[in-house]
Amino acid sequence: MFEKNKARYGHRRVHRDLVTAGWRVAKKTVLALMRRLGLVCLVRRRRRYNSFKGQVGKTAQNLLARNFTATAPNRKWVTDVTEFGIAGRKLYLSPVMDLFDRQIVAYSVSDSPNLQLTNSSLQQALTTQRPGHGLLVHSDQGFQYQHNSWQALLTAAGATQSMSRKANCYDNAIIENFFGHLKEELFHHTTFTSADAFTTALADYINWYNNHRTSTTLKGLSPVQYRTQTLTA
Known part of the structure; x- marks a missing residue:
């Protein structure tokens, strides 16, 4: 199970998947056996890109207000760079x-x-998910999100814009957490010799993240499994 998930699982996730598979x-x-076998989960190193360049356009209120739950798909999206x-x-x-x-939809x-x-x-x-009116899209105050082209896309889709408070990454903690996992589980422990090699590995990682990576927040399911199970219940 550890090798199947490319050394990205610590003992808690391995244990949860074993229990799900029927093991007692x-x-x-699990922790003791992983240590004995030398199965060490990759360690995170954090480095955050900052796109804030001051107020260069129109900013929005923090309507998300750290409420990182949604009762249905396409109600709340978060994004960052x-x-x-x-x-x-x-x-x-x-x-x-x-x-x-918590699925990466694009x-x-x-x-x-x-x-x-x-x-x-x-x-x-917007093209693949086709959300109805009432969608909230949250970001930081990066210059890209203050630009009228971004805001025009939201307006045309009937979506509402939300922004983190200045220099407060916790207001967008879930996408920051995704970046941490991505860099821990893929980037920091692999040497990529070209941009093409990285983008290929990135596509593979996001596919794995959406379809196979389990989460306690999602009742031990992957994002796609959680959506399918919830919507068909």
Whole structure:
């Protein structure tokens, strides 16, 4: 189970998946056996990209107010930008996450943290998910989200904009947590020789994250499993 999930699971997740599979085993036993076998989960190192450049456009109130739960899909989305150093160059990731099941519903990658990066991920999410009116989209106060092009996309979709307070990453903690897992479980312990190699691995990771990575918040299910089970119940 540890190897199947590419050394990204600690003893708690391994234990939960064993129990789900029908095993009767104590969490401390799993921890002891993993230590004996040298199965060490990857360790997180945090480094946050900051897109705030002052007030360059229109900002919005923090309507999300750290209420990171949603009762149905496409009610609350969160987004942000993070940076990677790949083979001597910078790459930037802009994902859109649905807080209903913590699924990454769209993302874009670029060598520049420009308007096209963020607008394309939002447009992709709007096109594939087709949310109705009443959607709340939350971000930080990065210059991309203050721009009228981003706000025009939201207005056309009937969505409401929400922004974190200035320099307060906890107001967007769930997407920050995703970035932490992504860098812990994929980026910091792999050497990528090209941008193409990284984007291929990133696509594989997001597919695994959405379809297979289990979470206690989602009752031990992956985002896709949680959405499917909840909507068919």
